[in-house]
Amino acid sequence: MKRLVALGVILALSGCGGGYDSLPPQVSNGNGGTVGAGGSFPTKEDGKWKYGDVSNESGVFSLSARIDATNTYTVPKYPNLKQRSWIDLEKRKMAAGTISKRFTIFAPEQVKCTPTCDIRIKFNSQIATYKFEQRVEGVLTPINDQVSSELFDKTTQSNSATVYLPIVGLSDDVESEFNLRGYNKGKMTFESL
Template identity: 75%
Template sequence: MRKLFAVGLVLMLSGCGGGYDSLPPQVIDGNGGTIGAGGTFPTDKGNWKYGSVSNSDGVFSLSARIDAINTYTVPQFPNLNQRSWIELEKRKMAVGTISKRFLIFAPEEVKCTPSCQIRIKFNGGISSYGFLQRVDGVLTPASDELSAELFDKTTQSNSATVYLPIVGLSDEVESEFNLRGYDEDKMKFTGEQ
């Protein structure tokens, strides 16, 4: 029965791609941690999870994920709680530059079709930012410049609160993040200053 469950889970997850279906397999880093497509390696600092993706030319993508410290109730299922998370990504571009990407994942649909203003409080200062929701619950900054700005604010702050207008809830969900312990070294490419 467990084998059938495991096979079913693998088949179910293989249908969820997001464009990562053709990434190379996982590899082992120099410290014995697993890295690669979808892989993470543990950290002793905070609750950040780090990963990287590489090809024959080396590592081309670095990621860091932080989960909210609180949950919210799912509108359709009052006995179920969900937790949002923030994901940061640095990617080597073909022109020799490095892009910075900031994403908010809310496991439920957000009132953001196709765009909206999302309030985020960094270290006590609150501002509104333009976001797009192309896939339910995945919020992307409206521009590359804004994405890089939010990446930097996240890595330079101790805390953040993201105010999410979840579909089916009358009040915004305050997803709180403890950003302490971000390890900048794990998010640097070899040779990057």
């Protein structure tokens, strides 16, 4: 009799699904955590910035910082392949004694941008549209130096960004999310080298 009661309880519990049927789906954000419906970044951890420099006989003349998107997207031609976009920032010493700031988006897939297009970017909670050009497939640069410098500054001063990429073969823009926390200004300053 006890076995029948225990078996009945097990069957009753397994039939109700454990009560999790009404929870929102969990989606991996590529950052080791999950994001529920409506979320963005699960923790306040720093983004995974990568830094580099280029020098010649006169010293360092170029500094770079790269941040990869925290999420991936499916490639239209190959459904089993996932791609990840990234942002590259560069500071370069110019001949006139000034320093240029460059902002570049790398999309590993073909983008609907021939030769120019509008790309929406959301920094923290503010969204704006910027004109980009694509001289090389998948490499998007702002239309002029002023916009490039503005995007460089917004990237280094924000906690998060979402870039809406118009990938060829997809009807909706791909939302590439970036955790911009932890940018090291010292590694992008010429005087510190």
